[in-house]
Amino acid sequence: MTAGRALLPTATGAQAWTAVRRLLRPRWRSAALAVATLAAGTAIGLVTVRLLGHIVDLVAAGRPAGAITAPVAALVLIAAGQTLAAGWGLTMVARLGEGMLAELREQFMDRVLALPQDRIEQAGTGDLTSRVTNDVTAIADAVRTALPELVRSVLAIALTALGLAVLDWRFLAAALLAVPIQAWTVRWYAGRALPIYAAQRVSVGALQHQLQETVAGADTVRALRLQDRHRELVRGRSRDSVDATMRGVRVLTRFYARLNLAEFVGLGAILVTGFLSVRAGTATIGTATAAALYFHSLFVPINTALGLVDDAQAAAASLVRLVGVTTLPARPEPAGRASTAATVTVETVDHAYRPDRPVLCQVSLEVAAAERVALVGSSGAGKTTLAGLIAGVRRPTAGVVRLGGVDVADLDPAEVRRSVVIVTQEVHVFAGPLADDLRLARPAATDDDLRAALLRVGARDWLDALPDGLATVVGEGGHRLTVTQAQQLALARLVLADPPIAVLDEATAEAGSAGARLLEEAVARALDGRTGIVVAHRLTQAATADRIVLLDSGRVLETGTHTELSKRPDGHYAALWRAWSDHRAED
Numbered sequence: 001m002t003a004g005r006a007l008l009p010t011a012t013g014a015q016a017w018t019a020v021r022r023l024l025r026p027r028w029r030s031a032a033l034a035v036a037t038l039a040a041g042t043a044i045g046l047v048t049v050r051l052l053g054h055i056v057d058l059v060a061a062g063r064p065a066g067a068i069t070a071p072v073a074a075l076v077l078i079a080a081g082q083t084l085a086a087g088w089g090l091t092m093v094a095r096l097g098e099g100m101l102a103e104l105r106e107q108f109m110d111r112v113l114a115l116p117q118d119r120i121e122q123a124g125t126g127d128l129t130s131r132v133t134n135d136v137t138a139i140a141d142a143v144r145t146a147l148p149e150l151v152r153s154v155l156a157i158a159l160t161a162l163g164l165a166v167l168d169w170r171f172l173a174a175a176l177l178a179v180p181i182q183a184w185t186v187r188w189y190a191g192r193a194l195p196i197y198a199a200q201r202v203s204v205g206a207l208q209h210q211l212q213e214t215v216a217g218a219d220t221v222r223a224l225r226l227q228d229r230h231r232e233l234v235r236g237r238s239r240d241s242v243d244a245t246m247r248g249v250r251v252l253t254r255f256y257a258r259l260n261l262a263e264f265v266g267l268g269a270i271l272v273t274g275f276l277s278v279r280a281g282t283a284t285i286g287t288a289t290a291a292a293l294y295f296h297s298l299f300v301p302i303n304t305a306l307g308l309v310d311d312a313q314a315a316a317a318s319l320v321r322l323v324g325v326t327t328l329p330a331r332p333e334p335a336g337r338a339s340t341a342a343t344v345t346v347e348t349v350d351h352a353y354r355p356d357r358p359v360l361c362q363v364s365l366e367v368a369a370a371e372r373v374a375l376v377g378s379s380g381a382g383k384t385t386l387a388g389l390i391a392g393v394r395r396p397t398a399g400v401v402r403l404g405g406v407d408v409a410d411l412d413p414a415e416v417r418r419s420v421v422i423v424t425q426e427v428h429v430f431a432g433p434l435a436d437d438l439r440l441a442r443p444a445a446t447d448d449d450l451r452a453a454l455l456r457v458g459a460r461d462w463l464d465a466l467p468d469g470l471a472t473v474v475g476e477g478g479h480r481l482t483v484t485q486a487q488q489l490a491l492a493r494l495v496l497a498d499p500p501i502a503v504l505d506e507a508t509a510e511a512g513s514a515g516a517r518l519l520e521e522a523v524a525r526a527l528d529g530r531t532g533i534v535v536a537h538r539l540t541q542a543a544t545a546d547r548i549v550l551l552d553s554g555r556v557l558e559t560g561t562h563t564e565l566s567k568r569p570d571g572h573y574a575a576l577w578r579a580w581s582d583h584r585a586e587d
């Protein structure tokens, strides 16, 4: 569902052209060289036709067989030259396209990574994912196959027309009779094909959906004796899909039939012109043959270029979606103010993901440097949201979050990253050597630094057991880390990044009780000397904090030390603690 979503922007045609020109500018030399090489290949190829015409003239004049040895040898050389030039040219165009696509993709990812999380959520991650996958693939396909073919075809058409004109302008004029029919055919096709293809995709989608539903619900269908009804539904959808496909095939057949008509008209006109010119003695049979061959050699490039119209349209639609994201500002305007102090201030903050559903209301909180605050509360109370606001991952709907006394909104994003690091519930282990994964936090760290960070968070046992130590490949396709180990990895990254403030919303709950105890110790060591805001999923973690903040339905209900809060008669925290202690006693 995209209705009501603020989708990421789509560029206008003009913006897309500007982007393409900007990408092309530093590469204009290679672009010119690629086009020149392809043009040279095509031009050499055109000589073939002149030579064939020459051979026809030699044969018509009754010259001895030895006279055609030289033109035939030239034909072989030309074929070799043409193949080489086409190969180089196509490789250069593909390399150029790949380079431009890579740069566009980098710009795209740069902007995406700078987007605030709320903006991505507003658009829906599906929008972003489809741009990164489908749109990039559509452009990459076009760059790899359609673009080189298109450049070659356009060059072949232009140079062949030039060849015809040089041969004899009357033949060019005759060939041009085909152009109005071709232009009309393209207009006719473009108007009909798009809606037919769209309907075809819809009917294929509907058929797939029906098949899936029937297969997935087969037991229910059988139980309710709905087989006949479902058979009829599948048959109906299948018929629609066949009809739509056949409409597409018919339109395509007529498209090519009309192009054939254009070819027939052009070739007919050339043959009549040739016949009349040869009879009047103003052209040789060889020239007329060459003209007919020239025209014939236009069929393939013209059909290729017209056939690529679809691909070009799909690539253009994808291009405006990629360029649209790159038109977003690179990053919010930094005020360039530095904050190294480790205090956190939350001032009357409200937050809502949807306007009608407030998640945090008037939350205020002061955290002193090196203090450890535990956020507790039932599921959905707003703990993760508050943690995200403090870490600068999202912006409050109202109110201010200050780090070291400076509004997060005024801080340079790089400064925010230096001041505060968040460890979230889902730790992503990047595929690759463990050392690379750790160095994401501090690229200049030595192996000793990495080892020290892992030891500090209690990872000695599994580090020693890894087959290649720090060089062990972890993540997707490599050595699988357990939930606890992945959390320790995240904590080791925190130690390496060494920010003055740390926000932890980690998954001790998922780690099992032994893992959770291990992680609690790891957290305590990783937070040593830092200001820590910890979303405490286990109350034992809250009990050891300097202060506890209990959230309930987005409001701060209680705040104090464990000793104070647990003794409060009728206190919420006291009730939670009693329930937690009883539960543990039962275990």
Ligand SMILES: Nc1ncnc2c1ncn2[C@@H]1O[C@H](COP(=O)(O)OP(=O)(O)OP(=O)(O)O)[C@@H](O)[C@H]1O
Residues within 6 Å of the ligand: 121, 353, 354, 359, 377, 378, 379, 380, 381, 382, 383, 384, 385, 386
């Ligand atoms: N990205 C989001 N978009 C929309 N609503 C959200 C989003 N994240 C959280 N919410 C909603 O905001 C409310 C508070 O969620 P939050 O995750 O902050 O609570 P929590 O106290 O951390 O809960 P838990 O302990 O289950 O993680 C919930 O009602 C939740 O459904």
